[in-house]
Amino acid sequence: MKVIRTISELRSELKKRPFDALVGFVPTMGFLHAGHASLLHKAREECQIVVLSIFVNPTQFGPNEDFDKYPRNEERDLAIAKEAGADIVFFPQVEEIYPRPSKTEVIVSDITTKLCGASRPGHFAGVTLVVSKLFNIVQPDKAYFGMKDAQQVAVITQMVNDLNMPVEIVPCPILREEDGLAMSSRNVYLSSEQRNEALVLSRTLMETKQWLITDAPNLVSDIRERITNQISASPLAEIDYVEVLSYPALETVERLDDQESESLIIALAVKFGATRLIDNVIISIKGN
Numbered sequence: 001m002k003v004i005r006t007i008s009e010l011r012s013e014l015k016k017r018p019f020d021a022l023v024g025f026v027p028t029m030g031f032l033h034a035g036h037a038s039l040l041h042k043a044r045e046e047c048q049i050v051v052l053s054i055f056v057n058p059t060q061f062g063p064n065e066d067f068d069k070y071p072r073n074e075e076r077d078l079a080i081a082k083e084a085g086a087d088i089v090f091f092p093q094v095e096e097i098y099p100r101p102s103k104t105e106v107i108v109s110d111i112t113t114k115l116c117g118a119s120r121p122g123h124f125a126g127v128t129l130v131v132s133k134l135f136n137i138v139q140p141d142k143a144y145f146g147m148k149d150a151q152q153v154a155v156i157t158q159m160v161n162d163l164n165m166p167v168e169i170v171p172c173p174i175l176r177e178e179d180g181l182a183m184s185s186r187n188v189y190l191s192s193e194q195r196n197e198a199l200v201l202s203r204t205l206m207e208t209k210q211w212l213i214t215d216a217p218n219l220v221s222d223i224r225e226r227i228t229n230q231i232s233a234s235p236l237a238e239i240d241y242v243e244v245l246s247y248p249a250l251e252t253v254e255r256l257d258d259q260e261s262e263s264l265i266i267a268l269a270v271k272f273g274a275t276r277l278i279d280n281v282i283i284s285i286k287g288n
């Protein structure tokens with residue numbers, strides 16, 4: 001496994017590959033866990049060259065967010081990356097990616113204004129800018145993204161399709177701890193009490209999914225109310241949003257029986273202390 005810190009070195013390394021070798025790319029912000037490793041495993045299965053990037057991207061953090069204290073651990077990350085089968089780890093400094101302020105913006109409209117886009121203004125503009133830059137740097141055939149960030153998958157897929165970027169976006173399932181908590185680098189911020197209370201997210205999502213199958217409620221307002229009540233019962237939970245939208249279009253849905261698209265997303269963002277967690281489930285409503 002090679003650790004590369006500059007764009008020029010990465011480009012010359014990738015030039016050496018056989019012309020028919022598929023390049024699989026897993027962009028991350030590091031502090032790796034089994035969720036990240038699952039993306040690397042999938043890339044390893046499908047591609048001859050697996051590139052992992054570790055870059056805490058300042059442009060996707062708001063001024064009062066956790067950029068400075070985002071967890072970092074290079075040594076541990078490199079061990080996990082090696083174990084999971086990465087060939088190349090691209091580990092640039094901020095100045096390598098942003099040697100000057102970017103005057104170019106990459107903006108996906110509409111779907112970036114919902115969910116996390118509403119709570120975190122500018123977040124997706126930072127994501128689409130850095131992912132475009134990384135795609136131009138790595139030029140992957142396939143790029144692997146976790147459904148933990150389902151809106152990000154929708155936004156990146158839209159960007160790639162709209163701009164004819166020659167890369168296939170591969171969505172990968174959410175990896176969870178044994179007790180159901182969605183794996184996240186930010187889970188380390190949680191106290192043991194907060195972590196325990198945070199289980200309400202996955203528990204509510206799984207129960208709601210089951211309830212939709214057994215009781216077939218029709219009004220989305222009822223679904224939201226039930227979820228909101230369940231989460232609010234946890235004294236440490238402060239709800240940012242509870243949404244039920246079509247997926248991947250992220251359109252408002254009022255009734256399930258006049259729903260055009262085949263999938264819904266139930267998406268949650270909830271703060272426990274200063275730590276904001278997100279989780280979601282995708283529900284197939286036609287013929288599930």
Ligand code: AMP
Nearest residue numbers: 028029030035145146148149174175183
């Ligand atoms: P991050 O380092 O948080 O920016 O995440 C990098 C990639 O890993 C993104 O595509 C995430 O969606 C994905 N990811 C993060 N957590 C998980 C998880 N629990 N299961 C699957 N993928 C994940």
